[in-house]
Every structure is written in structure tokens, then in C-alpha cells.
Amino acid sequence: MASPELQPVRNRLAWALLHASRLKEQIDAWAVDALAVDKTMDPNTGRILHRARITKDPPVDVSLGLSDSLHQARAALDNMVGVLRGGATATSGYPIARSAATFDAQAASKLAGVPRWAVAIIRRIQPFSTDGWLWAGDALIRLHDLAIADRHRALLLRAGVIDLDEVYVGTAEGASNNFSLSPDMRIMTLETSDPDASPHFGATVHVTEDALRYVDFPFYPVAWEVAMNSITAVKAVIDLIEQAAAGQVTALDEVQAEQGGGT
Secondary structure, eight states: OOOOOOHHHHHHHHHHHHHHHHHHHHHHHHHTTSEEEEEEEOTTTOOEEEEEEEOSOOOHHHHHHHHHHHHHHHHHHHHHHHHHTTSOOSSOOOOOOSSHHHHHHHHHHHTTTSOHHHHHHHHHSSTTOOSTTHHHHHHHHHHHHHHHHHHHSOOSEEEEEEOGGGOEEEOOTTOOEEEEEOTTSSEEEEEESOTTOEEEOOEEEEEOHHHHTTSOOSSOOBHHHHHHHHHHHHHHHHHHHHHHHTTOOTTOHHHHHHHHHOO
């Protein structure tokens, strides 16, 4: 079996990664002075309140960077299908579906001409997967839906939020602490009994609620993580296609029969 020439596809995914890296740099630069923190005492309880507030919205380049990363990652999958079938057509493309029935209906036209062993791999890495590839299928459906939302609903990002990964506090032993987040995620408050507490807050950028209406996110939707999860999943698909084409299919038992049959 001749291995498909997927370097152009990898080049496109590398471009998506470049946009994601720039996105991270832009967010980090914005976050340096995006928070204002004040300290007060609640006169009724005597407890200390530390409040971190977002003081400015992220630059528009952050949203455009995420948009570019999503676009290139999604396009890499469609490009790969064109390579696998020996050329793209007006109907060819990489189907991503929430159910096996929907996938099979789309695959009839989108994957026409793609080798059966490759179709089997593409079918396995879907959000309806029942094995260890489910994580990649979930990431791909989010990529697919967000890329559509971005094309039709303009910018995906509108505000900064407190970065929960950067939130922590050093207090004396036995002190009681309580963190709370405002509904708009722009203010985080630490209420503590320790007057010498030293909290740390962090700002980041997340995907808007408008975009999330179309996507099921089981994780905190930090913009950079959304981009990286998408890129990681697309890379997993490309790697698996190349491994199967080279006969390295030990992790894909049911694909062996399809590969052996060829087209």
C-alpha cells in the first residue's frame, strides 16, 4: 500500500499551531495588567475580602487568532481527505457526526473514493466512538461546531475571566477561605479569616456564551486550550492514518481486515 503524502496537511496543521501559539502569547501579554486587586474588611464579620476585577477586554487579535487556528485545523482534515482519494471534489470532505447513522449517510458522498481502511479509521475517531478514541472525537465535534459558529457569527471571544488554574492562596494553618465568582466571570472574591493571606489571581480569555450554545463543552472553555485540544485531535487522526498506511495497525485491530482488503 502506498503511503499518502500528508506533509502538506501537516504543514497546514503546523500553521494552526502557530496561530495557537501567538494566541497564547497575546493572552499572556494582555493578562499582565488585566486585573486590579483590592483588599477590604467586612465590618460585619471581620473577615478579609480580596477582590480581583477584569479592567479591560482582550484585544481583537486574540479572537482573530483563535478563529485562524480553528479554520486551519478544520481545513487540514478536509485536505487530508482530498489526498486520500487522489484529489478533492465539490462534495469531498471530512465528516464529523454525533451518531453512526449520520456519519454513514455523510460518508457516502464526502468519503467517496477514500480507501476503506482510511474510512474505518475516520469512522472510529468520531464523537460516537465507544473506545479510547472518544476524546479525539469529542474534540473534533467541538472544532467542527466552533468553526461553523465562527464563520457565521463573527468573533468568538468578548471578555476576560479569572483563570481558575492560576488561582490559589497561602494562609495560616486553620484559616477558612471561600472563593466566589461573579455571574459574568469578571470578578473573583476571596473571603478569608486570615488577615495575612496572600492570594494569587490570574486573567485569561474564554469562548463566549453565544458560541457555546452550539457546542457541548465539558471543560472550562479557555480560548488557548480550545485551540490546542482541536489541534491535538487533528494530529492524532493524521498520525493514525499514516501508521495504518505503513502497516502499523496494532492499535486498530478491526481496521486490519479493511486495510488488507484495500480498494
